[in-house]
Amino acid sequence: MNCELEEILTTRDLAVGYRDGKRVKRLLENVNLGLRSGHLTALLGRNGAGKSTLLRALSRSDKPIEGSITLRGIDIGTLSNAEWSRLVAIVTTDRIAAGALTVTELVALGRQPYTGLLGWLDNDDRDIVAQAVNDVGLNDKASRYISSLSDGERQKAMVARALAQQTPIILLDEPTAFLDVASRIEILRLLRHVTDDLGRTVLLSTHDVGQTLTVTDDLWVIDREGRVHSGAAHTIIDSGVLDTVFPNGTVRFNPARMEYE
Amino acid sequence: MMTNRFAIVMATGIILMVALAVACLLMGSVDITPGAVWNIIRGNSSGNVAWDIIVTRSRLPMIATAALSGAALAVAGLLLQTTFANPLAGPSILGVSGGAGLGVAVVMLCTGGAVGDLAGLTIGSNLSVLMAAWLGAGAVLAVLIAMAGVVRSNTMLLIVGVLVSYLTGSVVSLLNSLATEEGVHNYVAWGFGTFNAVGLDHLPVFAIIIGLCLVGAALLVKPLNAMLLGDRYAANLGVNVQSARVTLLAITGMLTATVTAYCGPIGFVGLVVPHIARLALATSDHSRLLPCCAVSGACVTLLCTLISTGGNHGIIPINALTPIIGVPVIIYIILNRRRISYFN
Numbered sequence: 001m002n003c004e005l006e007e008i009l010t011t012r013d014l015a016v017g018y019r020d021g022k023r024v025k026r027l028l029e030n031v032n033l034g035l036r037s038g039h040l041t042a043l044l045g046r047n048g049a050g051k052s053t054l055l056r057a058l059s060r061s062d063k064p065i066e067g068s069i070t071l072r073g074i075d076i077g078t079l080s081n082a083e084w085s086r087l088v089a090i091v092t093t094d095r096i097a098a099g100a101l102t103v104t105e106l107v108a109l110g111r112q113p114y115t116g117l118l119g120w121l122d123n124d125d126r127d128i129v130a131q132a133v134n135d136v137g138l139n140d141k142a143s144r145y146i147s148s149l150s151d152g153e154r155q156k157a158m159v160a161r162a163l164a165q166q167t168p169i170i171l172l173d174e175p176t177a178f179l180d181v182a183s184r185i186e187i188l189r190l191l192r193h194v195t196d197d198l199g200r201t202v203l204l205s206t207h208d209v210g211q212t213l214t215v216t217d218d219l220w221v222i223d224r225e226g227r228v229h230s231g232a233a234h235t236i237i238d239s240g241v242l243d244t245v246f247p248n249g250t251v252r253f254n255p256a257r258m259e260y261e
Numbered sequence: 262m263m264t265n266r267f268a269i270v271m272a273t274g275i276i277l278m279v280a281l282a283v284a285c286l287l288m289g290s291v292d293i294t295p296g297a298v299w300n301i302i303r304g305n306s307s308g309n310v311a312w313d314i315i316v317t318r319s320r321l322p323m324i325a326t327a328a329l330s331g332a333a334l335a336v337a338g339l340l341l342q343t344t345f346a347n348p349l350a351g352p353s354i355l356g357v358s359g360g361a362g363l364g365v366a367v368v369m370l371c372t373g374g375a376v377g378d379l380a381g382l383t384i385g386s387n388l389s390v391l392m393a394a395w396l397g398a399g400a401v402l403a404v405l406i407a408m409a410g411v412v413r414s415n416t417m418l419l420i421v422g423v424l425v426s427y428l429t430g431s432v433v434s435l436l437n438s439l440a441t442e443e444g445v446h447n448y449v450a451w452g453f454g455t456f457n458a459v460g461l462d463h464l465p466v467f468a469i470i471i472g473l474c475l476v477g478a479a480l481l482v483k484p485l486n487a488m489l490l491g492d493r494y495a496a497n498l499g500v501n502v503q504s505a506r507v508t509l510l511a512i513t514g515m516l517t518a519t520v521t522a523y524c525g526p527i528g529f530v531g532l533v534v535p536h537i538a539r540l541a542l543a544t545s546d547h548s549r550l551l552p553c554c555a556v557s558g559a560c561v562t563l564l565c566t567l568i569s570t571g572g573n574h575g576i577i578p579i580n581a582l583t584p585i586i587g588v589p590v591i592i593y594i595i596l597n598r599r600r601i602s603y604f605n
Contacts, residue, residue, distance in 0.1 A: 109498065
C-alpha cells in the first residue's frame with residue numbers, strides 16, 4: 001500500500017472460462033494484468049465478455065483454467081482459507097438471505113476471519129464495525145434491518161462489510177448494477193474514498209462506462225476479441241481501445257463527452 | 262434492545278416449556294393427584310404402586326423424549342433451511358425422516374423384529390437400528406446434495422424431497438408385508454408418531470446422542486451465519502463451505518434419524534419451529550435462533566404430548582396434531598412473505 005507503483009495482484013498467462021459438461025469454454029486467454037496497489041481500477045466490458053468470470057478467478061471463487069494469479073508474489077491457490085480471508089474481501093451481486101440482520105450485524109460478519117470459534121466480537125471488533133458503518137455513511141441506519149434499506153444503502157452496507165474485513169484488496173462485481181444514477185455515483189464516490197482515505201486497493205467490474213471513467217485511476221478493458229487492455233484511465237481513453245469494446249459499427253466512444261454514442 | 266428481546270423470548274419459552282412439562286406430568290388417562298406426583302418425583306412412593314410406575318416409567322421418560330425430540334427436530338430444520346438456503350426445508354418434507362425410517366425398517370425386519378419396537382430391544386441391537394437410521398437419513402441427504410447441484414431450484418429440491426419420502430414410505434410398507442401381524446401393528450403405531458417408545462432404559466442413549474448433536478450444532482453458528490450470505494461470501498470469510506455443509510448435514514441426519522427411529526417420522530416440527538423462532542426474535546442470527554429453536558421445539562412437542570395423552574380420551578397420534586399447529590404457521594408465513602424481513 002505504501003508504494004504506489006507496486007502490483008499487489010498479478011495474473012500471468014491466465015485463461016478463465018467455465019466448464020460445460022466435459023467441454024471447457026474459454027472466455028479470456030493470455031491475460032496478463034497487474035492490479036496496482038492503492039489504486040481504484042475498473043474492469044470494463046460488454047455483458048458476457050467475461051468480467052464476472054475473471055473476477056471469480058481473482059476472488060478464488062473459481063480455479064483458473066490456465067496460468068497463475070499471485071498476490072504479492074504468492075500463488076493465491078496456495079494460501080489457506082484463513083489467510084485469504086484477511087487479504088481479499090468481495091462484494092458480489094449474489095442474493096443474500098440476511099434480511100433480518102441489522103446493518104451492524106451484517107457488517108460484523110466481516111469480522112469472522114478475526115473472531116474465535118463462536119464468532120463473538122471483542123471491543124476492538126465492535127469499534128472496527130462501527131467505523132466501517134460510519135465510513136460508508138450509514139451511521140443513522142446502523143440498527144435498521146437490511147430488508148428495510150434501499151438498493152443503494154444495501155450496497156453500501158455490503159461495502160462496509162468488506163471494509164470490516166480489513167483486507168488490503170476489495171473486489172466488487174458490478175457494484176452499481178440495479179442502482180439508480182444517484183446511488184451509482186454515490187457508490188463510486190464511496191469507492192474513491194475507500195481507496196484514497198482508507199488505503200485499500202479496489203477493483204470493480206462494470207458495464208456502466210459513463211460514470212466509472214471519471215473516477216477510476218486505472219482501467220482494464222475487455223475488447224470484442226476477448227483481449228484485455230490495461231493502463232491508466234487517461235491513457236486507455238486516448239488509445240481508442242474503448243471503441244473496440246462493442247461489436248464493430250454499433251457504438252463509438254466520444255472522449256469529449258466521456259460516453260458511448 | 263436486541264439482547265433484551267432475546268432474553269424475554271428465551272425466558273418466556275423456558276417458562277412455557279416447564280409449565281407444559283408439569284402439565285404433562287399431572288394430566289393423563291389415569292388421574293393421579295398432584296401431591297402424589299410430587300411425592301413420586303422426590304423419590305418417595307405415593308403408596309400406589311401403579312401410580313409410581315406410571316409416573317416414573319411412562320410420563321417422565323415421555324416428557325423427556327418429547328422435549329428432546331422437539332429440540333432436535335427444530336434445530337435439524339434450522340440447519341437444513343440455512344444449508345439449503347431454503348425457508349421451506351425441513352427433515353420430514355425433504356425425506357430425511359423417511360430415509361431414517363427405511364433404515365430402521367430394513368434392520369428390524371432382517372432381525373425378525375418389527376418397525377418401531379425399539380424399546381423391546383437390548384441396547385446393543387438398538388445401536389445397530391440407530392446406525393441403520395443414520396445411514397438411511399445420510400443416504401437421503403447425499404441424494405439431496407447431489408440433486409441440489411443439478412436442479413438448482415429450491416422448489417424442485419423440495420419436490421425431490423417429497424418424492425423421496427413417498428418412495429421410502431412405500432418401500433417400508435412393502436417390507437412390512439413380510440412382517441407379522443403384531444409387527445404391522447407396531448409399524449402403524451410408529452408411523453403415527455409417539456414419544457412413549459423410548460422408555461427409561463433407552464433414555465440415556467437417546468439424550469446423550471441428541472445432546473451431543475445439539476452442542477455440535479451450537480459450535481457451528483459462525484459458519485451458519487456466514488452461509489446466510491451465500492457460498493461465495495462464506496468462502497471469502499474463511500469458511501470451508503464444503504466441509505461445513507457436510508458437517509451440518511451429518512448433524513441434521515443424526516438428530517432426525519435418532520428421533521425418527523424411536524418416535525416415528527414426526528412431521529412439521531422441523532419445518533415450522535425455525536420460523537416461529539425467527540418471528541419471535543426478529544433476527545436471522547443463528548447464535549440466538551439456535552437456542553430459541555431448541556426451546557420452542559420442545560414447547561411444541563410438549564404441547565402435542567399434552568393434547569395427545571393429557572385428556573380422558575384415548576391417545577391421539579402426535580402426527581395428527583403437528584399439522585394442526587404447523588400448517589397455519591406456514592400459511593401465515595407464505596401469505597406475509599413480502600412483509601417478513603428475513604425474506605427480503
